[in-house]
Amino acid sequence: MCECRTPDVPSFSALRKKQAQLTAEVNIKTTRHVSAFGNEFYMNHPAELLALDWANPLVREFIQVYPEITDNISEFMQADKWTKEVSLNDLSPMWADWKNAGHKHFYVKELAQLKNGNFVILIRWIIFKKEEYAEVYNVVHYPASATFVIHTGEIVRVKATDLKYNFIDLCETGHVFKFPASSPDWGRPVFSIQIIPWSDNVSGNVAQEYFVRFCSTSPYTSSGKQFEALAEDLQPNKYHEAYDCKLEQEIIFRIFAHVLPADNPQQAESASNAGVHSNYWCRYDSAGGMSTERETDDGYRALFKPGISRTPAQTIRTIKRQIWAACSGVQESVDNLPTATGVKDKTALLWIEKVIIKARETQKERFSTDLRLKDKKLTGEARRKVKTRIKDLIQWELYNWVISNLATVMRSLDPHQDSPCEILHSILLGDDKYIWHETNTKWDKAKGEIFAIQLQSSSTNGLNMASNALIRKHFKVVQQLGIFHLHDDLCSSNLFDLWRASGELGALLWFPEIRNLEQYLADLQICIDNVLDIWALIDPARIVTKFKLHIFECWNKIFRLCSILSNHQAPSHDISVTLAGMERFKHQVSGGWWKPPGSPEYVQAGTKITSFLDQNKELQRRLGWMDKSKPKPGKFLGTSVTFSNTDSLESRQKAISASWREIIGPHWSAGIDAHGAGKVWTTCKYVISQAGDVCTKLSWVFFKSTDTDIISAGRITNILIPLVSSTQHGDAVDILFHFNAQHDCKNLKCRAVDGAENIVQERGPTGRTQAAVQHVDTNIYFINMHALHNAHLLRETLPRNLTAPIPYFTDRDAKHREFAALLRVSGPAKRATALKKAKETREKKQRAKEGGGLAPISEVDEDPDETED
Missing domain, CATH: 1.20.5 (Single alpha-helices involved in coiled-coils or other helix-helix interfaces)
Known part of the structure; x- marks a missing residue:
């Protein structure tokens, strides 16, 4: 900037000083921590980062404070964990009518009165039918005895806005209660929120993961130990202050960990499980055993279904048994327990190593100083009993010392059941990788080339995939398309059945929305059973040796840049400080509020700063912000007469304007002439379906006839709009959704031809050619039921008898x-x-x-x- 002669450019040191000052004002503190192993690391605590979300108008509307009861499930706040399993004590305790009476706070477990005069005891707050509701017990008031009695044990729902008087109001109106208010008078709104903390022992931090917030990293401290520091903010009685820009007042909130997503080794560590190489390898249940046990009828069958669930209490008892054994000073007794139980806790191992040494040293010291053992008359069995008594006392002393130093368990979080199976590692890098390896390792070079050419010929329309991205180790792609190209002796019949079963399972697992949970779970169980059964048919030992068959994202680039620019003398500190500055910048430039030190008021950046983010798409991209607006279903891009949205139209060089009959061409018939005769039409790039898909020319779609409401499948031959005033033609809203279809190359004998297409380089065709499949000209296509995009809509639209999964074996x-x-x-x-x-x-x-x-x-x-x- 100085070289360009920009006036008033501050010095570099002044810039850094100002940045540090602004970061301090926003109250993001990079905190030093020391792990149980003595390793140091630094953390930006989640409470401070989440406080920024409450104060940011772009983010605040997405904070969910109440569970949502819906028929369809698409978000975690709608699933059973939050709506049925989370303790009432861990949910948001209060509600208020912020628009009309924001000062009147209603708390759960307290008496309240409705506008109709009925009394209720508030149980919890929920979102139902997109409105705030209270689940309550109806209460009967007996004025003569001044008592309130719960009418029935049935919980009913009432609109939150139907509440009139809270507990304090009832006390002031003359009601006398023999019990105090169940909740303290906080004097400000109180909320509880659920977060999903991700932790991973990543090598080099190069995995393509995408996260909203960064807390900590360290080359010396494991992610599990860093999570212990993060858990300091996640205590049920620890409240954090924030400014709620929606309510325009200060609030306090609690944080709870909802689930613990990660890869399999990290989840095993979080659940104190010994992992894949142990006899009892599953973090969810007690499945496994010695090889000979797994080969028995009962042991083998147990691997194909969920076993007895592990629980935190059971795991803690096992860890304590290991510590108790270590306090005896006998290494062998400690080594046998993880093998026999599958429980292995890294923090406990640190104490176990210490306590074994300490037990041996203490025993040696006590044996040499105990007066009873110095008595030479004490021999034989009597002497052994004294030594045993001394060992028992030492064992109790050391055990109590260790237990008092162990961390407490987080409430409402079960590391065994709350570590969801991650699709990437358990399916794509598990089942799909195994199938691909089982298939391609039997090919020679010629068969590999045949499959590659056939795969490249696949239609990607309706798969939402980038072009030229097929020929690579991309298991998600092969999962969706492999079934159509595994002919010409490329695999056995059993392996082909496995590809089919795996594709059906994959489509179900990627459902973005579940509309019938009972049916979905039943279908999912059949698909999982089929995959496991066919694997057993191909290789009975596969499920014994492959754990994954039993179990079945914008910060990454910034993080890697911080790591590269660090001097690596204090990488955890440097990265945390740099990303704290990034958080501060993102908060301020997006219109977030903060309270400067010594100021009684909250402030935000001026309009010239905040408008910069609105207008600068490049800055939005770098900060990971996206436009949340969605295109309107049925809209052509540029349907207005003036074509103000010119992106919708073909470029002037490509656009065609002609009469209805001319522009329809060979598809014209007298029956459709009434739709557009007498108008001039022009071509468009695409149209938006009801599902929000961008449908282009030659896209396969399901559409509904306006006249008959019959749903049919078809292919878009052209997208047209009139050049004159009418914009109502076409009823594009009748297009329901986009789907993928594949040519029937096997039965139609489509073959690869050398030199059939030009090789694309530098975004354009070259003079070089390559082999490609030439499709036979026909209208025979398969609906791709393995496609992930709109898989739920596809199964909802087609007849159930065509899509319901069928068990592979009748007698499993x-x-x-x-x-x-x-x-x-x-x-x-x-x-x-x-x-x-x-x-x-x-x-x-x-x-x-x-x-x-x-x-x-x-x-x-x-x-x-x-x-x-």
């Missing part, structure tokens, strides 16, 4: 017993071979060591599935 138990019998033969043989090979490897290394040479490198089967994510 009989088949599982059959597979277990095969496994009892192959399992021991495989283990014996592995032991023999391990023995030979040790002997080779020993001979090489004795001879002074290097051990020969043994060849092993390369299997990318061996590393579990």
